[in-house]
Amino acid sequence: MTLPAPLLTATDISLRFGAIPALDHVGAELWPGEVLAVVGESGSGKTTLLNVLSGRARPDSGVVWYRDPDGHLHDVHAMPEPRLRALHRSDWGFVHQDPREALRLDVSAGGNIGERLMAQGFRHYGRIREEAASWLARVEIDGARIDDFPRTFSGGMLQRLQIAKTLVTHPRLVFMDEPTGGLDVSVQARLLDLIRGLVGSLGLAVVLVTHDLAVARLLAHRIMVMQRGRVVEAGLTDQVLDDPQHPYTQLLVSSVLQA
């Protein structure tokens, strides 16, 4: 038996936008099956970190290592573009805050889910459709809507459709950028429930960017608190949220509205 090893390792990542240090010597590790939340206010660098980890942005310095299913390490930013794009289509997934960025609005729900399968070479219509139907059920969308266009869907349904589209190829690693942002509270709660269930049953590793501590509390095993491009505190979610050490984390925790 091999020892478990991190899926994703980022060391000493720095990235400046002009005079602004968006990321200042940031390091992170993500283990298989683990949910890591990156929290902080707007402009703290959490989305930039997500983009760098997923290879969508290139850092000024530092390396991101990805361990493939065969145990080989890949430098994400040294990978040839075809390999990185293939990775994003198969082993990785990306859930955007705005589902309209990821979905084709003029293609039916079934077609949207099937697209990733077809990109992987699936050429059996019946099986693609079966797979799409089963994923609609898993994300709690009525199977009768399989041929409807996403533009007739509500915001919460769109987000669930995006999740189905992302997970249909059984990725091991999913990047989520504010997946519950822009949804009203009851829809958010249902979506969080769904994500938590899927993450658990599929054993997904997730990097979750959110400004909402409640989302982090519900989903994440570990948490990283960022401020002005730096990680000011990191640790187990409950530990960090119940007993914040850094003044900025204390401020964040105390600013949560109590209903």
Next chain:
Amino acid sequence: MTQGYNFAYLDEQTKRMIRRALLKAVAIPGHQVPFGSREMPLPYGWGTGGIQVTAAVLGAADVLKVIDQGADDTTNAVSIRRFFARTAGVRTTTRTEEATVIQTRHRIPEQPLRDDQILVYQVPLPEPLAKLEPSRTETRKMHALAEYGAMHVKLYEDIARYGHVSISYDYPVMVNFRHLMSPTPIPAFDNPKLHMSAALQLFGAGREKRIYAIPPWTSVKSLDFEDHPFRPTRAPHECGLCGATDSYLDEIVTDDRGGRLFCCSDTDYCEGRRPALAAE
């Protein structure tokens, strides 16, 4: 032959540039090669790409046939044929078997082509991915990386909505197992003729400034699903003039009381069969 023009209208350096693009296109079957398209004395959409390719491959001994929707006697076919008769002095014909170069719009002749013939297509939209992905930069990348999943999404949508693929012309094909290609607005009925053709097939898009090619004996496969294989469609009639049951048919309205005539769109094929019928 009209004086004052170079052989086949275009100057030699332009023909050379087009031939270079053609060589590259033949070397990479189905790949779109940019070329410096010239202004031609006919409007865009009337075959400016095809006419430039024809000019570049035409020799003094060639025999030229031009068809438009399969017919030799439509405006576009007649005027392009006359254009080359005047500027190149080449012999022209309406007989498929006599021609060495055939310029076409919308059809492939019914009669199988030979290895000493060249078929030149007029192409309006060379990019098969254009309707799915508006960015040229992105479609080039998709071709480079052979990322063609999106094209199947279009087929999936058709089957989900209509129960079958509803594309009846310009049906996308995979050339040489590698490049996705638009076969131009030929009916899907003609797609099987692209496959393993003995003739060299050249495609010119004048407005879009692209040239591509299918060399002889190249695999050309129409996209489909395993459980929904590609099926060419044909009107369920026989030709009203020659009785053919295997040719692509035009539907012609013959009066204002609902009269219809189905007849071969390939006029040469149809005429070629009629004497045989009369002799019987």
